[in-house]
Amino acid sequence: MDAINGFAYILGDDINTDDIVPSHTLTMRDPHEMAKCTLEFIDPQFVKKIDKGNIIIAGENFGTGSSREEAVNVFKILGVKAIIAKSFARIYFRNLINVGIPGITLTWDENTFSKGDNLVISLYKGVIFNKTKNIKVEFAKLPEFLTNILNEGGIINQLKKMLLK
Amino acid sequence: MSKTVAEKILLEHSDLKEISPGQFIECDIDLIMVHEQLGGRIHKEYEKLGIDYVWDPNKIFFILDHWVPAPTISAAQMHQDCRAFAKKYNFIHDMGMDKGICHQVLPEMGFSRPGMLIVGSDSHTTTYGAFNCLSTGIGATDVSVVFATGKLWFKVPESYKITFVEELNKGVMSKDIILKIIGDITTKGAIYKSLEFHGIESLSIDGRMTISNMVVEAGAKFGVFLSDNKLENWIQKRSKEEYNVIHPDKEAIYEKTLEYNLSEITPMVAKPSSPGNAAEIENVEGIEIDQAFLGSCTNGRIEDLRIAAKILKGKSIDPKTRFIITPASKEVYITAMKEGLLDIFINAGAVVTHSTCGACIGGHMGVLGEGEVCISSTNRNFVGRLGAASSQVYLASPATVTTSAIYGKITDPREVL
Ligand code: SF4
Numbered sequence: 001m002d003a004i005n006g007f008a009y010i011l012g013d014d015i016n017t018d019d020i021v022p023s024h025t026l027t028m029r030d031p032h033e034m035a036k037c038t039l040e041f042i043d044p045q046f047v048k049k050i051d052k053g054n055i056i057i058a059g060e061n062f063g064t065g066s067s068r069e070e071a072v073n074v075f076k077i078l079g080v081k082a083i084i085a086k087s088f089a090r091i092y093f094r095n096l097i098n099v100g101i102p103g104i105t106l107t108w109d110e111n112t113f114s115k116g117d118n119l120v121i122s123l124y125k126g127v128i129f130n131k132t133k134n135i136k137v138e139f140a141k142l143p144e145f146l147t148n149i150l151n152e153g154g155i156i157n158q159l160k161k162m163l164l165k
Numbered sequence: 166m167s168k169t170v171a172e173k174i175l176l177e178h179s180d181l182k183e184i185s186p187g188q189f190i191e192c193d194i195d196l197i198m199v200h201e202q203l204g205g206r207i208h209k210e211y212e213k214l215g216i217d218y219v220w221d222p223n224k225i226f227f228i229l230d231h232w233v234p235a236p237t238i239s240a241a242q243m244h245q246d247c248r249a250f251a252k253k254y255n256f257i258h259d260m261g262m263d264k265g266i267c268h269q270v271l272p273e274m275g276f277s278r279p280g281m282l283i284v285g286s287d288s289h290t291t292t293y294g295a296f297n298c299l300s301t302g303i304g305a306t307d308v309s310v311v312f313a314t315g316k317l318w319f320k321v322p323e324s325y326k327i328t329f330v331e332e333l334n335k336g337v338m339s340k341d342i343i344l345k346i347i348g349d350i351t352t353k354g355a356i357y358k359s360l361e362f363h364g365i366e367s368l369s370i371d372g373r374m375t376i377s378n379m380v381v382e383a384g385a386k387f388g389v390f391l392s393d394n395k396l397e398n399w400i401q402k403r404s405k406e407e408y409n410v411i412h413p414d415k416e417a418i419y420e421k422t423l424e425y426n427l428s429e430i431t432p433m434v435a436k437p438s439s440p441g442n443a444a445e446i447e448n449v450e451g452i453e454i455d456q457a458f459l460g461s462c463t464n465g466r467i468e469d470l471r472i473a474a475k476i477l478k479g480k481s482i483d484p485k486t487r488f489i490i491t492p493a494s495k496e497v498y499i500t501a502m503k504e505g506l507l508d509i510f511i512n513a514g515a516v517v518t519h520s521t522c523g524a525c526i527g528g529h530m531g532v533l534g535e536g537e538v539c540i541s542s543t544n545r546n547f548v549g550r551l552g553a554a555s556s557q558v559y560l561a562s563p564a565t566v567t568t569s570a571i572y573g574k575i576t577d578p579r580e581v582l
Contacts, residue, residue: 018549023549024549065545065547069305069306098310155307155310159309160213
């Protein structure tokens with residue numbers, strides 16, 4: 001995965017899977033319809049405000065709750081390129097990597113990121129360059145095992161290659 | 166090197182000679198549980214792989230439980246997708262929609278046994294940890310990987326040792342223990358950890374399942390109990406398969422060690438809108454409720470229904486309050502029927518439903534309206550989880566839920582027992 005270039009969208013602590021995709025949307029067959037309801041209870045403007053190429057910056061325990069992968073998939077549909085959080089819920093983190101969205105664990109504050117900041121992330125170097133603030137922030141690089149999955153665009157692509165061998 | 170239960174079971178399922186916490190490893194999966202997620206996302210992911218088989222149709226436990234019988238056309242279509250998939254890939258253990266909630270039915274049928282490594286398309290798959298095995302929730306893509314290969318990657322977790330001493334007092338249940346633990350360590354306090362429970366002898370199997378069920382609300386990956394005679398008797402009644410009981414090594418290394426004196430635990434309630442919002446019942450007593458719900462994979466078991474019937478017998482529920490009771494499985498339902506518990510519930514004014522997730526997920530049969538307040542025996546009280554975004558949910562034990570239904574407000578069960 002090359003450098004990821006995008007704009008910061010800030011969310012809070014403990015955003016759970018039921019916030020991201022409310023239960024009532026789970027029987028919808030069209031994922032795009034479901035994506036229209038993303039975060040509808042806690043940030044009703046989210047779907048209107050999120051742009052393709054946004055990078056979500058969240059607080060602690062992002063994605064806590066259910067195993068529903070829809071909670072990752074809606075962000076993919078909405079064009080989110082990466083998610084940076086102070087911490088991730090376990091299943092959510094797995095789902096992100098498996099689907100091919102980088103999840104970066106990093107402690108941050110308003111001096112590091114604000115809404116709309118232009119960020120460039122290098123997964124290889126473990127560095128985020130905040131162009132707007134002109135600062136560099138380092139993070140713990142993902143293990144090679146996980147970056148390999150991201151490089152393939154998700155674990156399904158990786159598996160497909162393996163099955164063809 | 167000395168090992169915890171989680172390290173032993175993961176090592177056993179890998180092809181490595183040694184493992185340690187933090188390491189990424191690949192493991193063989195003994196059993197995978199899938200429910201409606203199969204029709205939601207898994208089938209589309211799997212089709213992308215272009216293979217016409219699953220690794221072992223005998224190791225897949227498939228059930229419809231979340232929205233049964235289908236309340237909407239879209240749910241019915243999801244079920245159609247699920248059934249078609251199960252048929253196409255020849256699933257042997259297809260439970261259909263009449264058996265009840267996955268996490269109750271799978272153990273009842275003897276599928277969770279000591280030493281196993283089980284995954285499921287549901288975060289509360291941790292429930293099976295009560296049976297001295299490792300089990301955890303995964304998403305749709307991970308399910309596809311297991312279907313294709315029978316293997317999955319894991320990060321070996323650090324373990325917390327939680328020891329129970331003494332016994333619970335009357336009117337206090339294992340739900341109160343786990344609400345207390347989550348309140349203490351917070352909803353992020355055990356992310357990626359394996360919680361290993363010691364000092365378990367006084368707890369029933371039903372009660373242990375409630376605790377393992379909710380460890381995920383503290384972020385944990387596993388919630389594994391040691392084994393004892395009570396567990397072995399339970400398993401031998403339900404399975405003829407062989408199993409290996411797993412004990413931790415004496416010198417096993419734990420990242421944290423906690424002890425709980427059960428005789429000091431009092432009825433607990435998790436206030437809206439987080440399972441970690443724990444409060445002792447004194448702090449919430451008197452809050453008026455519109456609905457009480459007794460059910461789910463957390464607390465819809467026979468022990469839970471028995472205590473509810475004991476409290477309700479000869480009484481009736483508050484006329485302005487609705488009480489919905491959903492047995493966690495058909496087996497629980499039939500047992501409750503034979504024991505005359507259903508009569509007590511219905512005569513007291515409760516509504517007894519088919520075994521389903523139903524009200525727990527705001528799906529059907531008990532969805533909350535705008536601004537309504539509910540006390541619930543379930544595991545999550547997130548915003549909108551049981552219905553309208555403005556509704557408020559308090560999580561509590563079956564005893565507290567039932568007592569509150571009688572008085573129409575949150576009430577300490579020790580007052581009636
Ligand atoms: S009863 Fe509730 S928590 Fe349990 S599996 Fe069903 S929806 Fe999930």
